[in-house]
Amino acid sequence: MPEPQWHTVATTAELPAGGRKLVSIEGKSIGLFNVHGEIVAVLDVCPHELAPVCRGRVSGTTLPSAPGEYCWGREGEILACPWHGWEFDLTTGRCLVDEKLRLRRYPVEVVGDEVRVAL
Amino acid sequence: MAAQPFIVDSDIHNVVAGKSIQHRLAEPHRSRFASGNRGPGHLGYWNPNGVMRADTKLPDGRKIENQPETLVEHVLEPYGISYGILNPGGMGLGLCPDADYANALLAAENAAIAEEWLTVDRRLKGSILVNPNDPEAAAAEIHRWGDHPDFVQVLLPSGARMGYGQRYFNPIYAAACDHGLPVAIHPGTEGVGLSGAPTAAGYPSTYFEWHTDLAGSYLAHLVSLVAEGTFQRFPALRFILVEGGVSWLPPILWRLDKNWKALRLSTPWLERPPSETVCEHVFLTTQPIEEPPRREQLHQLLAMFPAERMLLFSSDFPHWDGDTPDFAARQLPEALRARVLGQSAAELYGLPGVVHA
Ligand code: FES
Numbered sequence: 108m109p110e111p112q113w114h115t116v117a118t119t120a121e122l123p124a125g126g127r128k129l130v131s132i133e134g135k136s137i138g139l140f141n142v143h144g145e146i147v148a149v150l151d152v153c154p155h156e157l158a159p160v161c162r163g164r165v166s167g168t169t170l171p172s173a174p175g176e177y178c179w180g181r182e183g184e185i186l187a188c189p190w191h192g193w194e195f196d197l198t199t200g201r202c203l204v205d206e207k208l209r210l211r212r213y214p215v216e217v218v219g220d221e222v223r224v225a226l
Numbered sequence: 227m228a229a230q231p232f233i234v235d236s237d238i239h240n241v242v243a244g245k246s247i248q249h250r251l252a253e254p255h256r257s258r259f260a261s262g263n264r265g266p267g268h269l270g271y272w273n274p275n276g277v278m279r280a281d282t283k284l285p286d287g288r289k290i291e292n293q294p295e296t297l298v299e300h301v302l303e304p305y306g307i308s309y310g311i312l313n314p315g316g317m318g319l320g321l322c323p324d325a326d327y328a329n330a331l332l333a334a335e336n337a338a339i340a341e342e343w344l345t346v347d348r349r350l351k352g353s354i355l356v357n358p359n360d361p362e363a364a365a366a367e368i369h370r371w372g373d374h375p376d377f378v379q380v381l382l383p384s385g386a387r388m389g390y391g392q393r394y395f396n397p398i399y400a401a402a403c404d405h406g407l408p409v410a411i412h413p414g415t416e417g418v419g420l421s422g423a424p425t426a427a428g429y430p431s432t433y434f435e436w437h438t439d440l441a442g443s444y445l446a447h448l449v450s451l452v453a454e455g456t457f458q459r460f461p462a463l464r465f466i467l468v469e470g471g472v473s474w475l476p477p478i479l480w481r482l483d484k485n486w487k488a489l490r491l492s493t494p495w496l497e498r499p500p501s502e503t504v505c506e507h508v509f510l511t512t513q514p515i516e517e518p519p520r521r522e523q524l525h526q527l528l529a530m531f532p533a534e535r536m537l538l539f540s541s542d543f544p545h546w547d548g549d550t551p552d553f554a555a556r557q558l559p560e561a562l563r564a565r566v567l568g569q570s571a572a573e574l575y576g577l578p579g580v581v582h583a
Contacts, residue, residue, distance in 0.1 A: 157553070163280060164280065190546070191546060191547060
């Protein structure tokens with residue numbers, strides 16, 4: 108395995124809390140998200156039908172609850188695919204509806220005001 | 227490299243601009259439409275992701291589904307689709323209680339499709355939108371467009387007042403057969419306007435429940451068409467169940483045949499096991515294809531009826547539950563792919579195998 112290469116792809120100013128930026132690294136479309144101050148990088152391909160998942164809605168979601176009750180939480184942590192709406196946990200990459208599926212995530216480091224992604 | 231498969235997409239939802247409809251309406255319909263009154267309305271079920279896919283906006287702000295050129299460039303060409311059947315949103319207007327207004331809107335939308343879409347690219351094929359609740363007017367609309375080379379089917383909403391086998395609808399089938407056009411139904415209006423409750427158990431609470439139950443509407447229409455003898459009255463009629471699911475079909479065919487053996491006396495026009503008639507006259511579109519835990523379970527299901535003849539690929543672009551051609555192809559057994567992706571549809575709609583835009 109070749110060593111991952113670090114790529115500087117954004118500045119911290121471009122990714123304020125709740126912010127998002129789509130970048131291209133080595134021909135791959137990758138989404139950067141600032142989730143509660145932590146920047147995460149995920150491949151812009153949905154594991155279901157390969158949609159550009161990073162264009163989807165980022166929001167919270169309804170947490171498990173009793174019938175007829177709604178409990179909203181995890182605001183800013185959930186990415187919903189723009190095609191079929193499957194939800195993904197940006198903090199882990201896990202798909203909320205299928206534990207076998209996850210988003211492909213890449214290591215991120217912030218150096219000064221530069222955001223770097225390892226690919 | 228494998229040859230590009232020949233693909234026909236039998237369910238694409240283009241959006242016709244309101245202004246294209248409005249200037250084609252006579253008063254007082256034009257003022258009514260301009261005021262924002264657009265027909266039967268809806269029940270307000272909420273899809274949290276939106277019914278339209280969220281990523282169809284182009285960098286210039288246009289939406290892919292709103293212009294014929296963008297639909298060709300961003301859907302047909304990237305996926306190698308040779309023909310796309312347009313099923314515009316106005317298909318359910320006939321559920322508006324005011325038949326005169328509904329008929330005017332449907333006629334205007336058909337004209338807009340003919341003049342602004344079908345003229346742009348021969349790969350786009352139209353559906354004649356008609357009012358099921360005014361069958362004589364529907365038949366007139368079919369005759370108006372029936373010999374147009376680029377209208378390839380008649381389209382009805384599956385939300386309905388009664389089963390589509392009822393003789394009330396006969397003028398529609400007679401007109402469609404006069405022009406050799408298949409008749410298709412499409413879901414989305416169950417419970418809307420003049421239609422009955424969306425399920426046999428009334429009104430569900432959520433979009434999730436309503437949408438999952440749509441297969442029930444299809445089941446009712448199919449059994450109605452069979453039992454009423456619609457295919458005996460109209461031997462040339464071909465009927466397409468668009469977007470109604472696939473997996474429920476084999477068990478209902480078995481049940482039809484079983485009940486027919488005992489109860490044939492009450493429907494003496496059914497001289498053969500009903501499943502045989504269904505398999506000759508009825509077609510289904512793939513999307514939203516069922517995704518069972520193991521793909522071979524889908525393959526087993528597709529072996530339980532003549533899928534190589536009855537099943538047609540559809541994407542449902544740009545709706546939230548669409549399937550791309552490559553995804554659908556991966557779900558299908560190899561032996562079915564060419565038939566389902568395009569050949570069966572080309573035969574059904576009378577489309578030549580090679581197209582020059
Ligand atoms: S492609 Fe993402 S949910 Fe289907």
